[in-house]
Amino acid sequence: MKKDLFAICIVIFVLILVFTGTKIQSVEDYYLTHLDDITEDSQTVYLSIRCDTILDNWDKLDPALRQEKYVPQDGVILQRTEYVLRKGDTVYNILDRAIRHNQIQMECIYSINYASTYVEGINHLYEFSCGELSGWMFMVNGQFPQVGCDRYTLQDGDEIIWCYTCDLGRDVGCYWEMS
Amino acid sequence: MKYFDRLHPAVAFVYFALMIAISMLTTNPVVIAVSYLSSIVFCGMLIGGRQLMVSLAYNLPLLILLSATNPIFVHKGETILFFLNDNPVTKEAILYGVFASMMIMSVFYWFKCYSTVMTSDKFIYLFGRIIPKLSLVLSMSIAFIPKLKRKYKEIDEAQKALGIYSGKGMVDKIRSKFRVLSILLTNSLESSIDTADSMRARGYGLKGRSSYAIYKMTASDKILCALFILVGTASIVLIVLGTVDFNFYPTLSPISLQALQIVAYAIITAFAFAPTILEVKENVLWRCLKSKI
Numbered sequence: 337m338k339k340d341l342f343a344i345c346i347v348i349f350v351l352i353l354v355f356t357g358t359k360i361q362s363v364e365d366y367y368l369t370h371l372d373d374i375t376e377d378s379q380t381v382y383l384s385i386r387c388d389t390i391l392d393n394w395d396k397l398d399p400a401l402r403q404e405k406y407v408p409q410d411g412v413i414l415q416r417t418e419y420v421l422r423k424g425d426t427v428y429n430i431l432d433r434a435i436r437h438n439q440i441q442m443e444c445i446y447s448i449n450y451a452s453t454y455v456e457g458i459n460h461l462y463e464f465s466c467g468e469l470s471g472w473m474f475m476v477n478g479q480f481p482q483v484g485c486d487r488y489t490l491q492d493g494d495e496i497i498w499c500y501t502c503d504l505g506r507d508v509g510c511y512w513e514m515s
Numbered sequence: 516m517k518y519f520d521r522l523h524p525a526v527a528f529v530y531f532a533l534m535i536a537i538s539m540l541t542t543n544p545v546v547i548a549v550s551y552l553s554s555i556v557f558c559g560m561l562i563g564g565r566q567l568m569v570s571l572a573y574n575l576p577l578l579i580l581l582s583a584t585n586p587i588f589v590h591k592g593e594t595i596l597f598f599l600n601d602n603p604v605t606k607e608a609i610l611y612g613v614f615a616s617m618m619i620m621s622v623f624y625w626f627k628c629y630s631t632v633m634t635s636d637k638f639i640y641l642f643g644r645i646i647p648k649l650s651l652v653l654s655m656s657i658a659f660i661p662k663l664k665r666k667y668k669e670i671d672e673a674q675k676a677l678g679i680y681s682g683k684g685m686v687d688k689i690r691s692k693f694r695v696l697s698i699l700l701t702n703s704l705e706s707s708i709d710t711a712d713s714m715r716a717r718g719y720g721l722k723g724r725s726s727y728a729i730y731k732m733t734a735s736d737k738i739l740c741a742l743f744i745l746v747g748t749a750s751i752v753l754i755v756l757g758t759v760d761f762n763f764y765p766t767l768s769p770i771s772l773q774a775l776q777i778v779a780y781a782i783i784t785a786f787a788f789a790p791t792i793l794e795v796k797e798n799v800l801w802r803c804l805k806s807k808i
Contacts, residue, residue, distance in 0.1 A: 339686040361598040400762040441603075441765075443590045460593065460765035 369436040372420035379421040379492035385414035387500035396467040428486035452484020480510040518797040524637035533747030543761040553787035554624035585612025591764040611763040647720030
């Protein structure tokens with residue numbers, strides 16, 4: 337009987353752990369974000385999300401995604417927008433705030449091996465959606481930082497571009513031979 | 516004896532191979548639903564309604580569990596229902612989970628029908644000559660789970676009779692069950708080696724050995740086999756050509772009902788329900804003949 341009680345306690349403990357660990361939010365709650373107002377002395381960064389390369393590789397694109405709402409005609413998912421930089425903000429924080437504010441779909445996973453976040457898909461365009469070398473990359477001031485997006489801390493006036501590549505970065509200007 | 520049992524093994528094998536291939540080739544919900552329903556109905560005719568209820572009682576919870584797993588790990592899809600730990604749970608992912616698990620279950624039931632109809636002697640009759648080793652391994656592995664279940668019951672009862680089971684408390688009971696499982700594993704390993712040794716000692720697969728077979732390809736068998744091959748291949752070709760293609764992500768594609776699609780669904784439905792219809796026809800015929808006597 338003692339063993340039984342012990343087992344029941346463990347099961348209850350696990351259940352409590354699972355319940356406290358889950359957080360259920362409605363869609364409105366999730367997208368409810370607070371954007372700081374841009375004032376004279378606030379630090380800001382610029383963010384844009386583009387997928388122009390898909391337009392050149394239309395035949396490689398997953399047929400289910402060949403629609404205007406997934407791939408806009410001009411290849412711009414998010415126009416160049418100014419966002420207030422909070423202290424210690426990484427590229428990931430800005431992207432997260434922007435997509436929540438604009439209600440754009442995004443999926444990312446946290447990789448324990450690299451201790452950083454990897455963006456799998458934005459606006460239903462996922463890695464490998466347009467050929468086997470495709471996926472999302474980010475550029476800060478025209479450079480491709482070789483770290484995960486939540487490990488790159490931003491500075492005032494930085495220019496972030498999230499771009500979709502169909503050729504492992506070569507078609508957006510990231511040459512692996514050089515770096 | 517069931518009608519499908521009396522057919523030539525080759526006919527039954529062709530049917531099951533084609534049907535299982537059709538069930539696994541597409542994610543189209545209509546095809547999956549048809550395959551799922553027909554497999555359950557046919558399985559019920561083969562093993563009886565009572566047995567079917569018992570197996571459904573185990574399978575439906577498994578189906579629900581499998582369907583619930585997909586939306587937890589897959590966040591694709593446009594229609595977001597709510598957010599779980601900052602990850603969207605979408606309608607598309609839930610539906611994909613339901614249909615993927617239905618596909619698994621339909622294949623499971625087709626295999627259940629297969630193992631009831633195609634006993635190991637039939638399979639070895641078909642393939643013993645061409646691929647002696649592989650056919651033995653395959654027939655042994657397909658018969659493995661039912662045999663394991665039987666054996667489990669035997670060991671369980673023997674342990675109970677020996678009085679080794681402790682009846683006090685859940686933990687001890689579960690530990691006793693684990694002991695039964697470990698005995699089962701050792702036993703099955705040993706018995707499979709025994710079987711192989713015994714087969715070899717009797718000269719299985721040696722040249723010049725004949726085997727006794729009672730199966731004869733009759734004219735009706737030939738016609739049925741040709742029909743199965745024709746209809747089954749037609750459905751596979753239609754599926755591979757993409758007539759019934761269906762996407763779950765990012766949003767459910769509409770089920771189009773144009774002439775070609777209707778033809779494809781009709782052919783697949785006819786093929787899936789063919790054994791059930793044959794079985795029913797045979798039963799009705801038997802009743803008619805009986806009443807005349």
